[in-house]
Amino acid sequence: MQLITVAGPPSSGKTSVLLKALEWLRAEAVRAGVIKFDCLVADDDQAYQNAGVPVRKGLSGVLCPDHYFVSNIDRVLEWSSAQQLAMTLIESAGLCNRCSPHIKGLLAVCVLDNVSGLQTPRKIGPMLKLADIVVITKGDIVSQAEREVFAFRVQSVAPRARIVQVNGRTGQGAQALARLLRAAPHLEGDGDSLRLRFPMPAALCSYCLGETRVGPDYQIGQFRKLDID
Amino acid sequence: MQPLDRERLHRHSLADLLIEYPLLESALLEAGIEFDPDEQTTLPAHLARWAEVHGQSADSFLARLIERIDELNRLLGPATSMKRLSIVAGRDKSGRAETVAGIELNRGDLLAIVGPTGSGKSRLLADIEWLASGDTPSGRRILIDGRTAEDRRFAFGGDRMIAQLSQTMSFVLDATVEELLALHVESRGLAAGLVEDVIEAANGLSGEPFFRHTPLTGLSGGQTRALMVADTALVCRSPIVLVDEIENAGIDRRAAFNLLLAQEKIVLSATHDPLLALLAPRRLCMRHGAMHSLHRRTPEEEAILADLETLDDLHGALRSQLRLGARLTPLGALHHRRNPSWP
Numbered sequence: 001m002q003l004i005t006v007a008g009p010p011s012s013g014k015t016s017v018l019l020k021a022l023e024w025l026r027a028e029a030v031r032a033g034v035i036k037f038d039c040l041v042a043d044d045d046q047a048y049q050n051a052g053v054p055v056r057k058g059l060s061g062v063l064c065p066d067h068y069f070v071s072n073i074d075r076v077l078e079w080s081s082a083q084q085l086a087m088t089l090i091e092s093a094g095l096c097n098r099c100s101p102h103i104k105g106l107l108a109v110c111v112l113d114n115v116s117g118l119q120t121p122r123k124i125g126p127m128l129k130l131a132d133i134v135v136i137t138k139g140d141i142v143s144q145a146e147r148e149v150f151a152f153r154v155q156s157v158a159p160r161a162r163i164v165q166v167n168g169r170t171g172q173g174a175q176a177l178a179r180l181l182r183a184a185p186h187l188e189g190d191g192d193s194l195r196l197r198f199p200m201p202a203a204l205c206s207y208c209l210g211e212t213r214v215g216p217d218y219q220i221g222q223f224r225k226l227d228i229d
Numbered sequence: 230m231q232p233l234d235r236e237r238l239h240r241h242s243l244a245d246l247l248i249e250y251p252l253l254e255s256a257l258l259e260a261g262i263e264f265d266p267d268e269q270t271t272l273p274a275h276l277a278r279w280a281e282v283h284g285q286s287a288d289s290f291l292a293r294l295i296e297r298i299d300e301l302n303r304l305l306g307p308a309t310s311m312k313r314l315s316i317v318a319g320r321d322k323s324g325r326a327e328t329v330a331g332i333e334l335n336r337g338d339l340l341a342i343v344g345p346t347g348s349g350k351s352r353l354l355a356d357i358e359w360l361a362s363g364d365t366p367s368g369r370r371i372l373i374d375g376r377t378a379e380d381r382r383f384a385f386g387g388d389r390m391i392a393q394l395s396q397t398m399s400f401v402l403d404a405t406v407e408e409l410l411a412l413h414v415e416s417r418g419l420a421a422g423l424v425e426d427v428i429e430a431a432n433g434l435s436g437e438p439f440f441r442h443t444p445l446t447g448l449s450g451g452q453t454r455a456l457m458v459a460d461t462a463l464v465c466r467s468p469i470v471l472v473d474e475i476e477n478a479g480i481d482r483r484a485a486f487n488l489l490l491a492q493e494k495i496v497l498s499a500t501h502d503p504l505l506a507l508l509a510p511r512r513l514c515m516r517h518g519a520m521h522s523l524h525r526r527t528p529e530e531e532a533i534l535a536d537l538e539t540l541d542d543l544h545g546a547l548r549s550q551l552r553l554g555a556r557l558t559p560l561g562a563l564h565h566r567r568n569p570s571w572p
Contacts, residue, residue, distance in 0.1 A: 140395065152416035
């Protein structure tokens, strides 16, 4: 089975792009499904359902989205084998930008859009830096100059990544993405040997446990204070 | 442009190197090395002094800097040297062979693509952008210098084949004209002086001049389009330009195409506008997803083009008179442009 992580900031076009790539995969008789991880709400599972793509969603709610994601990889694998999927795409809203859901030895995709600003590639962190493929969307509404500068910025943050320009509305470029997805490495054995590419951020404090009061008296656990000198 | 190697680093002043290699500036800034843009000593000499003050080894700095510049240069890749683009026919929406068997385009050629909505213009442009090798619904093959170019699909920087200009594009960056152009010029590894050339060329197209410090968001529709064309012609290194509907643009469209063609671009222009269709010496008519017929512009059509351009000029003149508060007077005899220079 092929397990692929797809991450990107909210509204960057992950779902639109995957839907267009899934059309090409279906035409090549690849049975692919999607698991969508999000924090609060996700309606995108409806879009996948309408397209006839097997889909499950997971909302982290009060839990840290990164930890929720990684502690559910085993469930993802169970679901995928129950659904007899040849390819499972794990879509997540990039969790927090400090984090990256990418897993060693599996294909890692990052989705960014041209409209998000030229500083974005430098702000995104390991989710982009450690990606194998960077999909850049919304190229049809910005100038060629901005496209080129944005792609250059992406490539200088992630020099080894392959950049694919995909238009989520028309599907232009989706064939390229589908081809790269098909070439993803296969998961060998069960998921016990999987390792994250980048450690998750530490989170163990009173606020993790539902504390809402503000002030030094209520800060128990791991904290770091702002340097104001 | 010569690659930046150790020998050049030792031979030229830092000030000269910065002009010739705009990437050097970002590499220095990234490494946290302060410098004066007019520094007359060489980079190694400057680094030695800088390293001494900061108690570091200049050699390791230099090595890291050269490595970073090499990396940036690799990203840019060599400017592509393709000469010929061929479109080899596939099939229409019903699977029948296309009636036009193929089209050859050389550097500096302009092809118009016409046909009703849904006739396959966008599919053709998409095939070219994808450098199709019989693997799209149309079954067409796109050849570069006679060979399939699948391996260049994911090429980056100087090796990217295709640039695009379309009516739906706009500038989204919150910056001035100069700031964006400087970034674009730098990301293509070109010299900073090009920024002025682009602005001058753009102003030659729109007739409403803008300046270096004009914010991108303050440009009119015509100025925006003019800047995009000039930037694509002069800064963008892709040899093939796909143009999708640039009518209503408020720019001198013939001059716009001439600017692109003067840079040896291969230009394919999908359009519904008769003036744009006739500006091209050849036009391809699409029907039912297929390349249906290829037309060479006839002498009669050239005369019609001259009439259309006269009307276009007249329209522009009336527009500017009205905007200046003039009262229009009855139109006299129409005068044709004296020196038509069609592509």
